Amino acid sequence: MPNTSPTANPLREGLTGRAQPEPCSLVIFGASGDLTHRKLVPALYNLAADGALPPAINVVGFARRDKTDELFRRELGEAARKYSRQPVVDALWESFAASICYHRSEFDNLSGYESLAKLLNELDAARGTCGNRLFYLAAAPDQFEVILENLSRSGLNKPVAGGWSRVIVEKPFGNDLPSARHLNDLVEGVFPEKETYRIDHYLGKETAQNIMVLRFANALFEAMWNARYIDHVQITASEPLGVENRAGYYEKSGALRDMVQNHLLQLLCLTAMEPPTGLDADAIRDEKVKVLRSLRPLEGDDVFRHVIRAQYGAGAINGKRVVAYRDEANVDPESTAETYVALQVNVDNWRWAGVPFFVRVGKRLPKAGTEIAVHFKSVPPVLFKATGEAVDDNVLVIRIQPDEGVSLRMSAKMPGSSLRIEPVKMDFHYGTSFGKATPEAYERLLLDAMSGDPTLFARRDEVEEAWKFVDAIHAAWSTRSDDLAFYSAGTWGPTEAEELIKRHGTTWRRL
Numbered sequence: 001m002p003n004t005s006p007t008a009n010p011l012r013e014g015l016t017g018r019a020q021p022e023p024c025s026l027v028i029f030g031a032s033g034d035l036t037h038r039k040l041v042p043a044l045y046n047l048a049a050d051g052a053l054p055p056a057i058n059v060v061g062f063a064r065r066d067k068t069d070e071l072f073r074r075e076l077g078e079a080a081r082k083y084s085r086q087p088v089v090d091a092l093w094e095s096f097a098a099s100i101c102y103h104r105s106e107f108d109n110l111s112g113y114e115s116l117a118k119l120l121n122e123l124d125a126a127r128g129t130c131g132n133r134l135f136y137l138a139a140a141p142d143q144f145e146v147i148l149e150n151l152s153r154s155g156l157n158k159p160v161a162g163g164w165s166r167v168i169v170e171k172p173f174g175n176d177l178p179s180a181r182h183l184n185d186l187v188e189g190v191f192p193e194k195e196t197y198r199i200d201h202y203l204g205k206e207t208a209q210n211i212m213v214l215r216f217a218n219a220l221f222e223a224m225w226n227a228r229y230i231d232h233v234q235i236t237a238s239e240p241l242g243v244e245n246r247a248g249y250y251e252k253s254g255a256l257r258d259m260v261q262n263h264l265l266q267l268l269c270l271t272a273m274e275p276p277t278g279l280d281a282d283a284i285r286d287e288k289v290k291v292l293r294s295l296r297p298l299e300g301d302d303v304f305r306h307v308i309r310a311q312y313g314a315g316a317i318n319g320k321r322v323v324a325y326r327d328e329a330n331v332d333p334e335s336t337a338e339t340y341v342a343l344q345v346n347v348d349n350w351r352w353a354g355v356p357f358f359v360r361v362g363k364r365l366p367k368a369g370t371e372i373a374v375h376f377k378s379v380p381p382v383l384f385k386a387t388g389e390a391v392d393d394n395v396l397v398i399r400i401q402p403d404e405g406v407s408l409r410m411s412a413k414m415p416g417s418s419l420r421i422e423p424v425k426m427d428f429h430y431g432t433s434f435g436k437a438t439p440e441a442y443e444r445l446l447l448d449a450m451s452g453d454p455t456l457f458a459r460r461d462e463v464e465e466a467w468k469f470v471d472a473i474h475a476a477w478s479t480r481s482d483d484l485a486f487y488s489a490g491t492w493g494p495t496e497a498e499e500l501i502k503r504h505g506t507t508w509r510r511l
Helices: 034-048 069-083 091-096 111-129 140-153 177-188 206-216 245-272 281-294 302-306 430-434 441-451 462-476 495-502
Strands: 024-029 057-064 100-104 133-137 165-170 198-200 230-239 306-315 315-317 321-322 338-346 356-363 369-376 397-400 406-415 421-427 485-488
Touching: 024 034, 024 111, 034 441, 069 091, 069 100, 100 111, 100 306, 111 140, 133 140, 140 165, 140 177, 165 177, 177 281, 177 462, 198 441, 198 462, 206 397, 206 406, 206 430, 230 245, 245 306, 245 338, 245 356, 245 369, 245 462, 281 302, 281 397, 281 462, 281 495, 302 306, 302 462, 306 356, 306 495, 338 406, 356 495, 369 406, 397 430, 485 495
Parallel strands: 024 057, 024 133, 057 100, 133 165, 165 198, 230 356, 306 485
Antiparallel strands: 230 369, 306 338, 315 321, 338 356, 369 397, 397 406, 406 421
16 A cells, blocks of 8 residues: 655654565454454554555455455444544545455365465565565464464465565463463464564553663663662552453453563563663563563462452442442352452562562552552651651652653642642653654554564563463462452452552552
8 A cells, every 4th residue: 555644754763763664465363353453453544544554565354254355344444433543534544445355264274375375476466565474363362373383384484585474473372381382382383483473562552662761761760760769669550341251261361361471561571671782672672581580489378478369349430330250241150260469579680679569450440540650769857857747759650551651759849938848740741742642552563563673572581481470379379269359349459459568668559
């Protein structure tokens, strides 16, 4: 598709300037699913609207249902109008939709892949996509193995002359360390690691990317980013939604596997990592792996001292009554799956010795939001002690979603003849500061995969180190269930979580 923006630039913003993504064919396995309709196609349309797509692109939907190109395009157009971050312009949509086609096949049918190869060759010749292929596994995880096997048997994993062949793997990357290793072995047998892109959409969010810039481009923060000045760090992911239609998955995963193993440990790594030797992908990912390897293991009785798991009961969200998790459809009435988890994590290295990281995630909480709050140590109280004025600690808050930005709480004197100290906030919002909406995470990640930049994607050793940490907690949980706590929907979690952080002399920050 032609690059339609009059302001298209051969370099785009990021950690480094990168060339425009190369012409390619994007094949989406599981193209009839929610991910394609809610995230991938709206992201592609927004990239087209911004003039960021390569000058030639093919989007091929691969799925089991029987439908024509026209029906597929019409369905995707309706989804784009519903989920796009910017209004859909009919003329632009029609131009973009011309690059979309549908290929019907069962995932286990080798002939479907052979006919896909023929289709891609024809599209390369007609549209100049140069034999570059990007395969996106947006199907259910239990289909990954058969898709990878048939990509290999059909030869689609091998780049044609002058082109490249890459694969994007959606989370979950397994459900424990053995299954993650098995999946990684399967992928590695078909695509080399350098052509494998394990996608975690949290890393595509603008503020997550900005953590490194905030730290390493500002001497003010980097000089104080250590145990000498920081008291503790809180990482929170909160959502008012319940399990919705994901009960089958959630019963097997729970909050620890669903969110902590990937999203929140990735945020912890970005917060705690050492300065990389450069901005290339492996230099950054090397430092993240070092953080994961420095995590103090939580095993045996330590799990029950430093990890709280809980499940929501009946309550109210925004004034509306909601049922308990155990009363949700397709949930075991005696389920022990956790919908909330809070844990104290320690990074045992020189920079973070003695600084606890408190991590929590929960469903049916009062407010939606994800943030990192860096709490600095208190100043000595002697100077203002005689006035009776309390001085609040400085807190740097990095908001990942929904209102992306950064704020810093500090103390100031209130106007007047007496000395009164009050906390004030310096606040930075991406939308207002830069005058434009931040791109959706999938927009950035799709562009990076087309450009061959794996910086914001998880490497094999990252995934496996994270599972190693999480599996030890699950191993302890499997020995008993009397530690499962409960909280009412619409509250901020169980009292046990408050007790966990209170032992450090502090409380959870309210979003």
